[in-house]
Amino acid sequence: MVEELKMKYNYILNRYYNGCNYVEAHPEEFNKYIDKIMQFKTELDELIKIIEKKQRISKEEILGGFKIC
Secondary structure, X not given: OHHHHHHHHHHHHHHHHHHHHHHHHOXXXXXXXXXXXXXXXXXXXXXXXXXXXXXXXXXXXHHHOOOOO
């Protein structure tokens, strides 16, 4: 269960960073994509809360994702 949440977190985190990088490179597209980027952030926050109930999470994992074996 926790591993699946971590995998989902990593996937959404990657999409979040890609979205941020895209609008940074294309500021004219900001208004078009900001709602989706903020939705990713909300999903990440929710996943962190669930995972933290089961185990400790480091700042590095929050910012860089989880190492999944």
